Amino acid sequence: MQNSPIGLMDSGVGGLTVLKKVQRLLPTEDTVFLGDQARLPYGPRTVAEVTKFTRQIARFLQREAHIKMLVIACNTATAAALTTMQKELDIPVVGVIAPGARAATQVTRNHRIGVIATTGTVKSDQYRQTILAKDNRNTVVSVACQDLVTLVEANDLTSDHAKQVVATDLAPLLDQDIDTLVMGCTHFPLLRPLIQEVMGDQVTLVDPGTATANMVTSLLDYWNLANPKTGSSATYYTTGNAADFNNLANHWLDQTPVQAMHLPLSELTTTLEVNDK
Amino acid sequence: MQNSPIGLMDSGVGGLTVLKKVQRLLPTEDTVFLGDQARLPYGPRTVAEVTKFTRQIARFLQREAHIKMLVIACNTATAAALTTMQKELDIPVVGVIAPGARAATQVTRNHRIGVIATTGTVKSDQYRQTILAKDNRNTVVSVACQDLVTLVEANDLTSDHAKQVVATDLAPLLDQDIDTLVMGCTHFPLLRPLIQEVMGDQVTLVDPGTATANMVTSLLDYWNLANPKTGSSATYYTTGNAADFNNLANHWLDQTPVQAMHLPLSELTTTLEVNDK
Numbered sequence: 288m289q290n291s292p293i294g295l296m297d298s299g300v301g302g303l304t305v306l307k308k309v310q311r312l313l314p315t316e317d318t319v320f321l322g323d324q325a326r327l328p329y330g331p332r333t334v335a336e337v338t339k340f341t342r343q344i345a346r347f348l349q350r351e352a353h354i355k356m357l358v359i360a361c362n363t364a365t366a367a368a369l370t371t372m373q374k375e376l377d378i379p380v381v382g383v384i385a386p387g388a389r390a391a392t393q394v395t396r397n398h399r400i401g402v403i404a405t406t407g408t409v410k411s412d413q414y415r416q417t418i419l420a421k422d423n424r425n426t427v428v429s430v431a432c433q434d435l436v437t438l439v440e441a442n443d444l445t446s447d448h449a450k451q452v453v454a455t456d457l458a459p460l461l462d463q464d465i466d467t468l469v470m471g472c473t474h475f476p477l478l479r480p481l482i483q484e485v486m487g488d489q490v491t492l493v494d495p496g497t498a499t500a501n502m503v504t505s506l507l508d509y510w511n512l513a514n515p516k517t518g519s520s521a522t523y524y525t526t527g528n529a530a531d532f533n534n535l536a537n538h539w540l541d542q543t544p545v546q547a548m549h550l551p552l553s554e555l556t557t558t559l560e561v562n563d564k
Numbered sequence: 565m566q567n568s569p570i571g572l573m574d575s576g577v578g579g580l581t582v583l584k585k586v587q588r589l590l591p592t593e594d595t596v597f598l599g600d601q602a603r604l605p606y607g608p609r610t611v612a613e614v615t616k617f618t619r620q621i622a623r624f625l626q627r628e629a630h631i632k633m634l635v636i637a638c639n640t641a642t643a644a645a646l647t648t649m650q651k652e653l654d655i656p657v658v659g660v661i662a663p664g665a666r667a668a669t670q671v672t673r674n675h676r677i678g679v680i681a682t683t684g685t686v687k688s689d690q691y692r693q694t695i696l697a698k699d700n701r702n703t704v705v706s707v708a709c710q711d712l713v714t715l716v717e718a719n720d721l722t723s724d725h726a727k728q729v730v731a732t733d734l735a736p737l738l739d740q741d742i743d744t745l746v747m748g749c750t751h752f753p754l755l756r757p758l759i760q761e762v763m764g765d766q767v768t769l770v771d772p773g774t775a776t777a778n779m780v781t782s783l784l785d786y787w788n789l790a791n792p793k794t795g796s797s798a799t800y801y802t803t804g805n806a807a808d809f810n811n812l813a814n815h816w817l818d819q820t821p822v823q824a825m826h827l828p829l830s831e832l833t834t835t836l837e838v839n840d841k
Contacts, residue, residue: 312670315699385785393589420792422592505782508662515697 289514292317292522293503294354296344298329299440299527300535301474302360305383307540308500309358310521313507317520319352320360324527325552328436329363330405330472337367337407343555345372345380352522354378355512358503360496362387362404362471366411379506384408386502387469387495388417392425394491395467401460401490402429403482404471405436414471428463432456432472439474442535444481453481460486469493477539523547526555566791569594569799570780571631573621575606576717576804577812578751579637582660584817585777586635587798590784594797596629597637601804602829605713606640607682607749614644614684620832622649622657629799631655632789635780637773639664639681639748643688656783661685663779664746664772665694669702671768672744678737678767679706680759681748682713691748705740709733709749716751719812721758730758737763746770754816800824803832 293313295306299322306320321344323329329337341364348354357372357380359365365382372380391400402414408431415427434452443449460468468490470476476494483492507513521543525532529549536545570590572583576599583597598621600606606614618641625631634649634657636642642659649657668677679691685708692704711729720726737745745767747753753771760769784790798820802809806826813822 379786381786385788386782389781389785389790421790422794423792424794501778502782502786504666505663505779506786508666509656509658509779509783511662513666513698515700517699517701 288355289512290516291353291355292319293356293358294348294352295320295358295360296341296348296364297322297361297473298327298363299324299436299474300532301436301439301472301477303536303539304473304476304494305358305360305496305499308496309503310519312500312504315514315516315519317514319348319354319522319524321348321524321550322527322532324440324525324532326526327440328405328433329361330407330433330436332407334367337364338371341368341372342375345376347555349376349378356381356503356506358499359383360473360499362473362495363407366408366413379510381499381502381506383473383495383499384413384417386498387471387493388414388421390493390495390498391418391467391469392421394493395425397464397466398422398425399463399465400425400427401463401465401468402427402471403432403457403468403475404429406431406433408471414469428460428465430456430459435478436472436474439477442538444477449478450481453478454485457482457485465490467491467493469495471495524550526550526552565632566789567793568630568632569596570633570635571625571629572597572635572637573618573625573641574599574638574750575604575640576601576713576751577809578713578716578749578754580813580816581750581753581771582635582637582773582776585773586780587796589777589781592793592796593791596625596631596799596801598625598801598827599804599809601717601802601809603803604717605682605710606638607684607710607713609684611644614641615648617641618645618649619652622653624832626653626655633658633780633783635776636660637750637776639750639772640684643685643690656787658776658779658783660750660772660776661690661694663775664748664770665691665698667770667772667775668695668744668746669698671770672702674741674743675699675702676740676742677702677704678740678742678745679704679748680709680734680745680752681706683708683710685748691746705737705742707733707736712755713749713751716754719815721754726755727758730755731762734759734762742767744768744770746772748772801827803827803829
């Protein structure tokens with residue numbers, strides 16, 4: 288089990304921001320990443336649908352890669368499916384919301400925390416609930432910013448258009464006196480410079496990916512699941528266009544060129560039908 | 565269970581260095597600390613004896629304080645008893661060696677790591693094994709420094725005598741080309757300035773307490789065990805002299821005056837006899 292890879296999944300390429308932190312903290316761990324670009328965005332979908340997709344991906348990663356741990360590197364899928372997956376799978380399953388909420392409570396000084404996320408994550412209310420559960424003095428202001436996912440998937444991170452979209456989406460947060468902003472979608476850290484510019488330097492941006500990578504490390508060590516070897520391998524799947532995925536991944540990961548494999552959706556749905564009886 | 569305290573134990577007062585990190589990271593958690601000063605040092609004792617003491621303390625903390633998690637804030641007891649306690653107790657049990665080893669592998673650049681610890685911890689070889697298991701390029705040089713425990717328990721942290729003892733004990737590490745030194749006994753961070761002076765600025769000191777507090781946070785969040793309230797309480801027991809304990813604790817914790825309760829050893833040993841049939 289120690290030699291098995293860690294699996295990470297996302298609706299698209301945003302989860303690569305979490306993968307990057309995991310790879311940096313755990314340089315001897317093999318990883319396998321699946322971006323479900325053929326079906327993104329997950330944000331506007333129902334809980335039942337996102338849970339079904341997450342289950343399909345988890346089963347594929349267990350069947351094909353024998354993963355020892357699953358990281359749901361997607362806030363929408365964490366909100367919808369983490370509890371279900373923790374019950375259904377026989378491996379540890381880590382989401383991004385609990386670590387992100389924890390990081391926010393450790394950063395804030397005035398106990399006013401903003402959360403930007405997809406429609407689905409905001410609707411789930413999980414960031415607010417989790418942040419309050421850690422310290423009920425906090426006030427949480429959540430804003431759905433679905434457009435930012437579209438920008439990132441189009442690799443539109445710096446244009447005037449991108450700046451305009453970010454400014455418009457974040458406008459409701461500007462008069463809320465928040466000192467901390469959770470980037471509650473794994474796509475958003477790619478837009479960090481634009482987000483910081485709009486929010487101003489007095490607001491600390493929290494990337495739940497960093498805290499999630501710390502949790503992954505703690506859990507691996509707690510269960511003695513860390514890989515006792517040198518070096519690592521990384522495997523990438525996308526249900527979308529592999530060339531597009533590679534372009535984005537190579538741009539962001541700053542390391543060995545990524546060569547993603549295209550995974551037809553039928554590979555995921557077949558798995559479900561076979562196992563779901 | 566969420567409202568229950570986190571239990572921490574040590575052979576003496578060294579574990580307070582871990583408690584301090586836990587309190588800082590988790591300001592809404594109640595804690596209960598037990599220092600077994602009547603029977604310190606644990607370092608030269610047998611594995612069987614340290615395991616017996618650890619079991620007695622764990623049972624007391626479960627019975628009297630209903631702790632939701634046990635932190636073995638003592639490297640000797642972690643080396644001797646962590647695995648046994650994880651099997652025997654129905655709550656999560658966290659030791660300090662795995663987090664400390666992880667932190668060291670993340671800090672080192674030349675893969676040469678020193679470990680200073682008690683005789684018992686060095687004899688267990690667990691730091692070396694755990695560090696190698698995380699990255700087998702590492703070389704670990706371990707040195708037993710039992711005298712440093714005595715200095716700390718006597719609150720002798722800055723005298724010429726203390727400087728002399730630290731210099732003598734660390735001498736074997738000076739020509740080993742290490743760039744990282746694990747303070748593998750929870751007493752040692754209290755001597756950090758002296759240790760740093762002897763080792764020189766090019767050596768990074770690792771305090772496993774920091775990494776342990778991070779693991780505690782991750783596990784609380786993973787199992788949804790974090791306490792959803794504001795404020796915290798802290799309870800202190802010592803099997804030794806309460807006034808001495810309070811002196812040391814107040815000197816180090818920099819917060820509300822500590823009022824430890826003296827716990828007669830019979831309270832621990834009786835528990836064992838009752839439950840152990």
